[in-house]
Amino acid sequence: MVINWFKYSAPTTFYGLAGRLIPYFAWPAAILFCIGLYIGFFVAPTDAVQSEAYRIMFIHVPASILSMFIYLIMAGYAALGLIFKTRLSAMMASALAPTGALFAFISLWTGALWGKPMWGAWWVWDARLTSELILLFLYLGYIALQASIDDPRRADRASALLALVGSVNVPIIYYSVQWWNTLHQGSTIKFSGTSMHIAMQQSMFTILVACWLYTIAVALARVRSIILEREANTQWVNDLPEVKGVRS
């Protein structure tokens, strides 16, 4: 079967598709989040070194991973929009930015609440923490830049450049624990395996998947509003039942 993928890269068709897809991501996200929390709090054993404080890991690690991945996906969409001038990719980039910023915030917040009891400090200017803070500022800069330019096309181009230049920060965050002598520990899960208890891995992985599904659902919902805002003057938007409804 041949699927015309380009059809779905047009806002006209993607609007409806996104709307139909949202529940398939939102509900599994909510269910997996509950399962992950259940395993994390009731199945995973107490840590020998960190006692119960280590349970912050189950949200801290997925939020940090998502904050970095979302940035790369956002920069990818921004680049596509810049090169091919596709309207939808630029809209997807701006739909992802707030969610990425929120995950960066959760990563920093849970990190501070974990750092205080373990390191004795809410914050240290170590390479991992500082580069993650820069990531949050890059997201905020992207959102502010886009909001400050009235013409959406120009706003897309300017913010796409910022997103692309800022993407060098992501490998810096990832490798910071190896390149510099940081207070932040290195990755416990490596390609060669891990020493972590199986229930701890299950909880962290389940919440990671839940966060991914959540991100997709929220980005799809947000891009639908962006499509409505930007295509407000087109006939197809004004023919939508949810727009027409009030008149008849």
Place this chain on the structure above:
Amino acid sequence: MNWTEFFAMNGYGFYVWGSYGVALLVFAVEIAMVRHRRKLALRQLKWMNESGDAQ
């Protein structure tokens, strides 16, 4: 297992629940913001339609 002990988190309750509480709050606020944005966009479009601005 007793619940007081569970919520105390062996003395780390403030840090553990402070982390999860704020994370869940952030998700809830984001979902509310996304819903609000859709409502605003639709209201704007309906208003334009009624005043005959649409082409």
